[in-house]
Amino acid sequence: MxxxxxxxxxxxxxxxxxxxxxxxxxxxxxxxxxxxxxxxxxxxxxxxxxxxxxxxxxxxxxxxxxxxxxxxxxxxxxxxxxxxxxxxxxxxxxxxxxxxxxxxxxxxxxxxxxxxxxxxxxxxxxxxxxxxxxxxxxxxxxxxxxxxxxxxxxxxxxxxxxxxxxxxxxxxxxxxxxxxxxxxxxTLGETWSWVVAALAVLGAFYAIFQSRRNRVLHEFPVKPLWAEFVLGGVATAAIVGLVAVLNAYEIPTARLERLFEARGETMPEGLVQGYGLPxxxxxxxxxxxxxxxxxxxxxxxxxxxxxxxxxxxxxxxxxxxxxxxxxxxxxxxxxxxxxxxxxxxxxxxxxxxxxxxxxxxxxxxxxxxxxxxxxxxxxxxxxxxxxxxxxxxxxxxxxxxxxxxxxxxxxxxxxxxxxxxxxxxxxxxxxxx
Missing domain, CATH: 1.10.3470 (ABC transporter involved in vitamin B12 uptake, BtuC)
Structure with missing residues (x-):
């Protein structure tokens, strides 16, 4: 047998x-x-x-x-x-x-x-x-x-x-x-904050995948797939939500003008920027x-x-x-x-x-x-x-x-x-x- x-x-x-x-x-x-x-x-x-x-x-x-x-x-x-x-x-x-x-x-x-x-x-x-x-x-x-x-x-x-x-x-x-x-x-500014958020989301799913893979390799019980996706979804919502809120905090116009002047540039009319991730x-x-x-x-x-x-x-x-x-x-x-x-x-x-x-x-x-x-x-x-x-x-x-x-x-x-x-x-x- x-x-x-x-x-x-x-x-x-x-x-x-x-x-x-x-x-x-x-x-x-x-x-x-x-x-x-x-x-x-x-x-x-x-x-x-x-x-x-x-x-x-x-x-x-x-x-x-x-x-x-x-x-x-x-x-x-x-x-x-x-x-x-x-x-x-x-x-x-x-x-x-x-x-x-x-x-x-x-x-x-x-x-x-x-x-x-x-x-x-x-x-x-x-x-x-x-x-x-x-x-x-x-x-x-x-x-x-x-x-x-x-x-x-x-x-x-x-x-x-x-x-x-x-x-x-x-x-x-x-x-x-x-x-x-x-x-x-x-701060990172809006664009780089979203880049970091994307990397963090990928990192979260990779960590979940690695954890499941290690459990399989060592023959431990694994979570249902829906549970893994729920955890990934929660992590994604938390990361994206935080970055969205931080990006929504706008830099005051006067400060933004000073930043452009320090770089020797002229700020475009009506420009609005958020601080992003500190x-x-x-x-x-x-x-x-x-x-x-x-x-x-x-x-x-x-x-x-x-x-x-x-x-x-x-x-x-x-x-x-x-x-x-x-x-x-x-x-x-x-x-x-x-x-x-x-x-x-x-x-x-x-x-x-x-x-x-x-x-x-x-x-x-x-x-x-x-x-x-x-x-x-x-x-x-x-x-x-x-x-x-x-x-x-x-x-x-x-x-x-x-x-x-x-x-x-x-x-x-x-x-x-x-x-x-x-x-x-x-x-x-x-x-x-």
Whole structure:
């Protein structure tokens, strides 16, 4: 009797709509909460909250915290915490600001707005974040000092190092090329935004195809084809919708005229152009893609989640958890530097209060996004959505006229409630992670 093997595993037995899509119910809950928040504030502001202008501002305000939140996922997954990210952002920002206003013009003779000024400044900032982050990781991993204490010390140290570097002064204006990462001063425009949208849609369908192909190769159950197309359709609608809204935010005529004059051209009569996708948001999307790739497709990602799930078992399995800790905090430091680029370029100058309370916003974004404080579980997209929810709350309350202290009270309540809901969810699903 000859043995035969099926060419592909059969689809799973018929299930409910959401079960067939295999979407995390917490993700659905977060998306639902975000939609409700938008609808409530849109009603309270007489339709101003969901205008293209406000959505544009919301995306660029979210970018800095969301970038750091992607790194905080790795930190919390491995059962650590980082309270120093806001202060580290300030130090990186100060280093880049001094590079642009002192080092390149006076030491290197390049001058502000020289083509080399921006890359040199960013390199200095990234190296600063990398070294400080790796140093934190070394103290935690090799000297066994609790992460809470190390980063609490960093919270105090690096904020004041930033103050010392600038003598407590506001440093600016920053390099014009550097300011392209800030949002309003750097966008792709309508045409290139649609090009990026098309590439993103193709990437989404390719990822769905590859996931299905891998399941078939490993003889795992696959989703129904209609479920794959539904997921692709949802991704397409989200991408196209976002780009359409951002393109709908028109550049003021006076600003458009100045842009044409700067190029030595005359603006055509009646020309209307939209801002399009901000470079800072594109940077966030690229970082999210890279961090998700690390988490799901690399040995480092597997080690991170294995260590978070059971540190003792990870060590017995041969994982160098001490070196892993250094790598995680080094990644966190680099992301703080990139966030410093976005935050300071959006302001067009470095200020002493840059990054203040960002450590709390970043931790809250990761936790609201479903990262378990007990370790072993978390997603990059969840952290970004958590950051977007928090920024929507703060932006909406500011538009309604709620004072800053009350905004922080609401955010604190939302954070505690999100953790409580997450605990109930894990109890209900039997997840003890």
């Amino acid at each position: 000859t043995e035969t093997s099926p060419a592909a595993p059969p689809p799973a037995k018929p299930r409910g709509f959401f079960a067939a899509l295999e979407i995390d119910t917490r993700l659905i809950g977060m998306i639902g909460a975000f939609v409700v928040i938008c609808l409530i504030f849109n009603f309270l502001t007489d339709g101003r909250f969901m205008t293209p202008r406000n959505i544009f501002n919301l995306t660029i305000q979210t970018a800095s915290v969301a970038i750091m939140a992607t790194g905080m996922v790795f930190v919390i997954v491995t059962r650590h915490i980082d309270l120093s990210v806001g202060s580290l952002l300030a130090t990186c920002s100060a280093m880049m600001a001094m590079t642009q206003t002192l080092v390149t013009p006076e030491w290197l003779g390049l001058g502000l707005n020289h083509p080399a000024t921006m890359p040199i400044a960013i390199l200095v900032g990234v190296l600063t974040g990398l070294v400080i982050g790796a140093f934190h990781g070394w103290l935690i991993g090799y000297l066994a000092i609790p992460a809470f204490i190390v980063t609490l010390g960093g919270f105090l140290v690096w904020r004041n190092v930033a103050w010392h570097l600038t003598d407590g002064q506001t440093i600016g204006p920053l390099d014009e090329n550097f300011q392209l990462f800030g949002g309003i001063n750097g 470079i800072s948001v594109l940077l966030l999307l690229l970082i999210a893609f890279i961090m998700t790739l690390i988490a799901r497709r690399t040995r480092l990602g597997r080690y991170i989640f294995a260590t978070g799930g059971n540190p003792e078992a990870a060590e017995l399995a041969g994982i160098n958890t001490r070196l892993l800790t250094v790598k995680i905090f080094a990644i966190m430091g680099v992301l703080c530097a990139i966030s410093a680029v976005v935050a300071s370029s959006r302001q067009t100058f470095h200020s002493n209060d840059i990054g203040t309370l960002d450590e709390l916003r970043v931790i809250a974004a990761a936790v609201i996004g479903g990262t378990a404080l007990s370790g072993g579980m978390g997603t990059i997209y969840g952290a970004i959505l958590g950051a977007l929810i928090m920024q929507s709350l703060q932006s909406g309350m500011a538009m309604v006229g709620v004072d800053a202290p009350y905004q922080n009270i609401v955010v604190g309540i939302v954070l505690v409630f999100a953790v409580f809901v997450d605990i109930l969810y894990r109890r209900r699903t039997g997840d003890k992670t």
